[in-house]
Amino acid sequence: MTARHAWIGDIVVRRQLSAVEQLITHAAGLGGDCPPFHEQLLAPESKRLRPALVLLAARFGSSSAESPLLAAAAGIELLHEATLYHDDIVDEAEQRRSRRSVQKACGPVTAALAGGELLFATAELFAELPAAVRHKIGRAGDRLCHGQLRELEMLGDLSCTMRQRLRVMRDKTATLFTLSAHIGTALGQVEPVAAAQLVRFGKRFGLSFQLADDLLDLSGPSRQLGRPPGSDLRDGVYTLPILHALRRSSPAARQLRADLAHLHQAPQASLIARARTLVRQAGGLEWGHALLTRWLDMARAEIPPETTINAGARASLLQLVDRLRTTALDRLPHPTARATSLRLAAHDGSVA
């Protein structure tokens, strides 16, 4: 049992995660040494959140068939990692979790091929799953592509709306968490009401995960990020807190709008730093902070009620939510006491 799984209260899931780890290791090396282009797969810093969610969700059901579950959990993680290999090429990212990214270490061509390989490896792992689950996995793949494409297409577009950004967050990030819950509940034979709740938990948690990441990019110190701070501002990815700041009518907001237009054409470190400050001054962080709190509360609310079999899994899901809250929020400047009237109803992520 590795330290990365220590937060999981359910001992069955902890054991299962070790088995999943072995499947991942095997996928990397296929019986031989792990090639340099897959070293990232085995990095101990990976939190394995998605496989954990697959396994935890299954714990809410009655099935004990483990082998397909473990394969599916490993598959989800490979799918996730494959998207990271390719994302890092697009972003020209040199670091991933404080190590060299695959594209930096092995070159973009190898990273592209290795990512492609992982994607087909997931098909091997998913091959034996029930048809309905496989169908969902296929559609999730489409959504991942859509999300990434849309985000790229919206770069630098100051007229993009919160709704559009939400859709990207849902497609690009929430998809894998939702899918993890789907797979876990299907294989675990969780009864329909609880299964639906867990899937909604996955979606809510996934959106929160992305929002936390977005907030961190705006305010976190660089060593925590593993990439230069303010990357979103520089690249023209207008996340929810930025969009909120832009809609204000304050001088900070106006200055921000002007700065962002320049930034996207000619990025400069000083402009980025100033833009970050402006987002804060225009209330973007505070609003984002409140939104994240609300979303995490909604996620918590979706965790099915306690029964005899799911106590450990329940506790683990609660831990998951709390850990995200801690990572994201405790390092942010404290929100002001002033209660901001938030039009959260419009942004509770209920985009179709």
Place this chain on the structure above:
Amino acid sequence: MTDPSLDVLVIGAGPAGSAAAYHARRAGLRVHIVDAKPFPRAKTCGDALTPRALAAIARMDVHDLPGHRVRGVVVRHEAAMHYEDFGMHQWPRYGLVVSRTRMDVALLRRACEVGASFEVGYAQKLCLNGDRIIGALIDTENGTRQVRARHVVVATGSGLARRLLGPAAASTPAVWGIAGRTYVSVQGDAGDDLETYLPLMSDNRLLSGYGWVFPNGPHSVNIGVGVFRTRAATALSLRTLVERFIRERASVDRRFADVTVSAPIESSAIAVGPVIAPRPGFLPAGDLAGLANPFTGEGIAAALESGELAAQAIVAAPDDATDHYRAALSDRLPRHFRLRPALSAMHERPALLLRRGADLVTSDEGTVACSLQQLMWDHEPRPCDRGYAPEIDRIVALARADIIAASYRMRPLFGQLASYLMMLPAVGFGWYAAFAGAVRAGTGRSGEPLDHDTRSLLAALELINLVSALHRDLPVRERSRGSRVWGRQTLSLMIADTLTADALKRLYKLEPAVAARVAAAARGALRHQAATRSSAASSAPQDARAETDLFLLAAHVGTGLPFAEALPNFVHTIAARLGVMRRDGVVANASDLTALQETLSQAPDTLGQALAGVLSVIMQTPVAVGTHADAAAAMAAESSSIHRDMRR
């Protein structure tokens, strides 16, 4: 009061309409043309004809149009440049800048010379009989009457003509480019190249569009600006843009030093996207059918060709003209689709590339960029898999169509690119499908319908190859400004990922054992490529054999036998040879060829012939079925690598 029965009523006497009328008339049909305006009449346009357009005009037997010859197109994007040399295009290998006033009247006159009738009339609406269009209501100075015809070709331009089309009009608005232009006299020589300039800026905002300078005489040019109507461009003043463009040119280009604007700035709109679909009795041509090039807005060549194809379809299949027309458009204009037109989506993407994909419009480095250039310049489709026997070609064509359709659903631009991608020799599209087709043909199964799963599996195999080819040829990162850009590398990755997602969906629908085997082979093939490029890794034997396995899977599909059943040795040998060719990118040498021919002789006659045919196309060299007399020579020359591959 109705006219005596007409074969073709052509509504709109621009290039598309005149072409349709001319060709229909030459085939002996009775043709009547109406246009709301008397001719000659002016048209706001760039006035530039590509070689492809000139070839189409020549097929109307119109020669020596008065205009200014141009040798090619210079595309300038900031510091980067691309020269599109018309000398490398089709005959007549030059372009022409000619006023639309002159050109359009010359084409209409030609149609009338061969016997089409023309009248000035406004087509109010189409007349229906059930589902079929049977004519139109025409307003003339002599009153309104119904003109009936067996076929109606509508070529009324970008205006969408909702009133006219009624139920046939698209329910979503067309997607627009807007263009403004004027004529100026220049100092010195106007030049003999078409020139386009990117990017276009407006208030610090990057627009999707370009400025152009098209010389229309020794000392004068047509100068203008075309912009795709995106959110950013709605509040534009075209006039301001054109004036600013002229000033900008004046500041760096001596020709414009003392510019005299000879004419007012005029503007017009161009629809760039599939707008109207054909229906029984009704064939839309030209800009109305959304055939303008999504990058350049150029629509004359496509208009002329569509008119010609419409006429040919009417002649060849009077009862089925619209389906023939649709298929013909697909063949000649691979970038034209009638699948669920997602209009604004279609439009935004080329616009996006013009706005931010600097190197894409000026580079042809790498598979994707090369395809994009072919798409932009409307190169004639030239599939590299010509020469297959018809029943085999059919299988390959099905795989191609499936892939285009799937890519198009993700992004119309991707579908368009896919069709050119699959034509590149380096990609080697169709080998799996052809191999399967040959086995099918050779075992007498060509008559059997191709079931859905088989078709899907073959498409999946071809997708795997496309993905591998794209990743292997991932272009070098373009000049990075420290932020994410839409360049060759990004586009290549995005298309590859889209194709991968489609392949995976297909696999998920297959029987698990088969899916697992295909997935394992695909990952092995990709892993092999990654390993051989990674200095520290070496490729495992099972990965080196993966390509062979993909061919074996194709062969299995061809036999229709269960996948667990063993295939004859000679099939393994050929699959191995193809696998090595694909994996290492090598073509067979003379001794390999001899060995192959000997192997083929081990096959039953029909199968051997079918396989030999396919191998000839793949290897681009004649492959015949060998005789047993060649066996000795073959044994001596046989590549030992084939044996190594087969050893498990």
